[in-house]
Amino acid sequence: MAMKLSEYAKKLGVSYHTVWRLWKQGQLDAYQLPTGTVIVRDGEQNPQLVHEIACIYARVSSSENKDNLKRQADRLVQYSTARGYGIYKVVEEVGSGLNDNRQKLISVLNDKKFNVLVVEHKDRLTRFGANYIQVLLTQTGRRLEVVNDAANDKEDLMSDFAAVITSFCSRLYGLRRAKRKTEKLIAELQSNSEESCN
Template sequence: MIYARVSTANQKDDLENQTDFLQTYCNAKGVIISEVITDIGSGLNYHRKKWNRLLDNVIAGNIENIYIAYPDRFIRFGFDWFEQFCNKFGTKIVVVNNKKLSPEQELTEDLINIIHIFSCRSYGLRKYRKGLQDDKNSKN
């Protein structure tokens, strides 16, 4: 099974590149791919239908291996927990491009991701408030 995810629809080219890269990797290793799941949505959103269907199949014991490009393409935070969860049901997550980072580099990347996520949410709230204000002004 191949799983590839991007955060926004604007990243569809990246999604195709991830999928092509993972398929090439698996073909080179002689791995037969049973299914390719592609997903567009935040790695912090635990309500993604395809991702939850994937986890349901893990729990049912239907998946032996999941091939992903990077851990954050599977889940933004808590990858180690999800990897352990999958292992309990006999599923191995194979990270093809696993960067080797020092603990300081990992922490820095996590902090940058947190700042990015909150800045996006803040921007979304400003846009939402502006929309409400514009709606009030148009009714007057």
């Protein structure tokens, strides 16, 4: 199916500028009409010829970094295209790398329509437990590809550190309250038990 370059960018979930650059670098199967419109031959190739179908996952910790999120996704699209991967979809998410309930990531992990998950850094996927995700992907015939193994920026790490402290504090105080409730419940049960014996 052929489509305009702008439609192709929208389908991938990346900026028009990114796909324009890919076309100029000769990395897209596309042609230009005399009017100047660029047409991408998307899906016209035999799917059997594309061995690697990539799902791109980009993440930042806070909405203040949304510009960085878009740039991160654009870099991953360029990387995947340069590697010759077919791009299934681009997923962008705002949330802490410590949050183990990120809905978009869960959706990606449940999706079996790709065979390589491409992330820029391991901590873009998760701060802890990336190896567990790697094992999960391997069990389902997929794999994780990390573009850059270098550590990520300090600001994002500090944000996650603050989230860890907050989480532990709330759990600690919650556990104390839960312990008091349990002790109260046990006392009531013992009291009721003693009364029924008398």
